[in-house]
Amino acid sequence: MPDSWIDPSPDTGFDLNTLPYGVFDVGGDEGAGTRVGTAIGPHVLDLGAAARATGSPHADVLGAPNLDALLAAGRPVWERVRAELVEWLTDPAHEAAVRPHLVDRDAVRLHLPFTVADYVDFYASEHHATNVGRIFRPDQAPLTPNWKHLPIGYHGRSGTIVVSGTDIVRPTGQRKPPTEPVPVFGPSARLDIEAEVGFVVGTPSAMGERVGVDDFADHVFGVFLLNDWSSRDLQAWEYVPLGPFLGKSFATSVSPWIVPLGALEAARVDQPVQDPEPLPYLRGERPWGLDLRLEVRLNGHVVSRPPFAQMYWTAAQQLAHMTVNGASLRTGDVYASGTVSGPEVGQRGCLLELSWSGKEPIRLPDGTERTFLEDGDEVTITATAPGAHGGTVHFGEVTGRILPAR
Structure with a gap:
């Protein structure tokens, strides 16, 4: 796997091998609501904002307030989105568009990431x-x-x-x-x-x-x-x-x-x-x-x-x-x-x-x-x-x- 332009120091846990999905808000950001993110190094990447900044075709599912739309999108979309995240975080050409949407992980509050059915x-x-x-x-x-x-x-x-x-x-x-x-x-x-x-x-x-x-x-x-x-x-x-x-x-x-x-x-x-x-x-x-x-x-x-x-x-x-x-x-x-x-x-x-x-x-x-x-x-x-x-x-x-x- 290529290196990221973010340095995920060893004690932060999440690197490109994981790229997990979660739902977060940022304390003090009134009215912003919850957002879909991925953990990378000491950061959380706001995926909806990054998708809009890069012109991603997946901006709608990634810009939702929870993971429900992404879950329902199906395996082909899951695979394309993950490949897209890797590209954003490894290709220096995307750094200028993506970096502004990184949030310190210590500053976010995490929520139940999807609507539980059965x-x-x-x-x-x-x-x-x-x-x-x-x-x-x-x-x-x-x-x-x-x-x-x-x-x-x-x-x-x-x-x-x-x-x-x-x-x-x-x-x-x-x-x-x-x-x-x-x-x-x-x-x-x-x-x-x-x-x-x-x-x-x-x-x-x-x-x-x-x-x-x-x-x-x-x-x-x-x-x-x-x-x-x-x-x-x-x-x-x-x-x-x-x-x-x-x-x-x-x-x-x-x-x-x-x-x-x-x-x-x-x-x-x-x-x-x-x-x-x-x-x-x-x-x-x-x-x-x-x-x-x-x-x-x-x-x-x-x-x-x-x-x-x-x-x-x-x-x-x-x-x-x-x-x-x-x-x-x-x-x-x-x-x-x-x-x-x-x-x-x-x-x-x-x-x-x-x-x-x-x-x-x-x-x-x-x-x-x-x-x-x-x-x-x-x-x-x-x-x-x-x-x-x-x-x-x-x-x-x-x-x-x-x-x-x-």
Whole structure:
């Protein structure tokens, strides 16, 4: 990849390998509203303004107040826009037109980048599912009989998806402690995180159509980080027989930068061997495993480094399963991988696993211990992936702080 006329110093994270999309405003710029931007070095480039200054044919989609129009434009436009951004930022002939539209990243406020349509959360890590099964069903097989035949998922609540930096109020509801004969009502005492990877659909599909595994890149625009906050005590009492409800629906945090799928070609890897072989609709010509390396910090201390490359079910298989019954896709649909966990203790993607349901507290460097989240705790999830020509793709971060129950 050619060099940029912007020097993205190493500690700023975003270079030409990533060029993620986000939505921002600038403090003190009254009336300007939100704008679509890309992060490059210590800057955010106002894409609508740059597109108008360069005479780009994509000025309309890039000049919108969020990413909805770009998502809906489809893969050929996604590819042309990304090529255009690279040209703007590498060809010195464009510097005079583009440079005035760079904004210091420290001066912007980031927003939810697109209008969320539907939300589906999966359960795709064999290590996570096995650990959870051992915790809750110690005398039974850890995986349910269907787990290796289909990507298990559930429909979540799209209206409570929030952008990174949004404070999370501790949820309240019914829970039944093992020592109590009847349920009690009150704040969750076992509040957890789930380190996940999210995917956003751009190109929709018609009701009654199936989207094949190999059609994944024609429909999915990009990838981001997601924290599926989970109340384990509310969830444990309510989930039989219909699954997650209030224990999950109070909040889901997402990172503000969407990494386009086109930035991740060098991160594609084989997925783990699937045995038994999946049914034909879950097979593709080339696997969509992704070598993403996540890192989870609790109050600034690293507590886990989950490896996404070991996820049993890929995002392409999840999309195929999500539509195999004829369910349609909409622009802005979000689906998430489920908790990312690896085989080692330090690779577990939630506190339920890390503390083994509270039996093995996590000791932090400041001497405090955690089994589940306390009020005031802050969780940050970051990730990187291999980029082109030995570079690195950065995903930014998703952060949330716990406030007391109301």
